Amino acid sequence: MRILVVEDDLPLAEALSTLLASSGYAVDLVHDGASAEALVAVEAFDLVILDLNLPQMDGLAVLGAMRARGNAAAVMILTARGASEERVRGLDLGADDYMAKPFDVREFEARVRSLLRRQAGLRSAQISLGALTLDLTSRQFALADQVLDLPPRERALLELLVTRAGKVVTKEAIVQSLTSLDDMLSDNAIEQYVSRLRRRIAPQGLSLRTVRGIGYLLEKTP
Template sequence: MRILVVEDNLTLASGIERLLKQSGYAVDCVHDGLSAEAVVSTEAFDVVILDLNLPELDGLSVLRSIRDRKLDSAVLILTAKDAPADRIRGLDLGADDYLTKPFDVGELEARVRALIRRKSGARSPLVSFGALTFDLNARTLTSEQGIVDVPARELSVLELLFSRSGKVVHKHVIIESLSAFDDDLTPNAVEQYVSRLRRKLIPYDVTINTARGIGYYLSKASA
C-alpha cells in the first residue's frame, strides 16, 4: 500500500515515514502544498496524510484539489487545529478522517489501517481464503499451524490480493502500491514475487492465477 505524507515539519515527517515503512508501506514525503498538489496529480496513493498549515499552498486547498480531480485516495488530516469548526470544514471538503497533534503513533497506524480497509471494501480485518487468513490490521498471514513467514514485499502483494479477494488485481496497481519515489519496481520483479509466493502457498490449497495481460487473483489450488 502506498502512502503520501504531506508535512512541513521535517522531523515529524521523517518520523512518520520511518514508522509506516517499518509496517511495510511504501511511503513518500513532500513538505509544501504545491509539491503535494503536483505529486497527487501524477502519482496514485492509497492514503494521503495531510497537514493543514503548509507553505506555498494550504492543506485544505490540496484537499480540495484531490477531490476536484476525483482521486480515490483516502485523506487523513493530521494537524494542530483542533477546533470543531476546523474539523467540520475538513470533513465537509472530503477528508476521510481527522487526527490532531500531538497524537499517539499507534492511533495513527490504526487509522491508516482502517482507511485502507475501507478503501478496499473489507469490513473485517480478517480475510480468509483456503486454509489461510490474512489479518489486515496486524499484516500477518496465518494457517492452522500459526504464522506463515513471508518476506515484506511478497506480504504486500498478498495484502492486495486478499483485500480484493475474488477480483483481479491489475499488475500496475501492484507496482504503484509497492513503489515509493526512489523505487524502480518492474513488471518482472512483480512476476518474481508472485512466483515465490506460489511456491510458498502450495501447502495451503491456495494459488495465484494469472489473468493474462491484466494481473493476478487468488484461487484454490484444488479447483
C-alpha cells in the same frame, strides 16, 4: 498500500515516513502544499496524510482540489490546529479522519489501518481464503494455522492479492501499490515474488495464476 505524507515539520515527516515504511507501506513524502497538489494529480495513493498549515498552498486547498478532480483517496488531516471550525471544514471538504498534534502513535497506526481497510472496501479486520488468513490489524498471515513469515515486499504483494482475491491484479496495479517514487520494481522481480508465494500456498489448496499479458489471480483451487 501506498501512502503520501504531506507535512512541513521535517522531523515529524521523517518519523511518520519511517514508521509507515516499517509497516510495509510504500510511502512518499512532500513538505509543501503545491508539491502535494501536483503529485496527487498524477499519482494514485490509497491514503494521504495531510497537514493543514503548509507553505505555498494550504492543506484544505489541497484537499479541495483533490475532491474537485474526483480523487477518492482516503485523507487523514493531521494538524496542530485545534479549532472545531477547521475540523468541520476539513470534513465537509471530504476528509475521512482528523487527528490533532500531538498524538499517540498507536492510535495513529490504528486509524491508518482503519482508513486503509475502508478504502479497500473491507469491513472485517480478518480475511480468510481457504487455509490462508490475513489479520489486517497485525498485517500477519497464517497458513493452515501456522504463522506465515514473509519478507516485507512479498507480504505486501500477498496482502494486495488477498484483498482482491478472485479478481485479476495487473502488474501496473502491483507496481502502483507496492512502490514509492524512489523505488523500482521490474517485471522480473514481480515474477520472482509470485513464484515464491506460489510455492508456499499451492500445497494448501490455493492457486496463484498468471493471466498472460495482464497480471495475476489468487483463488481457491477448484
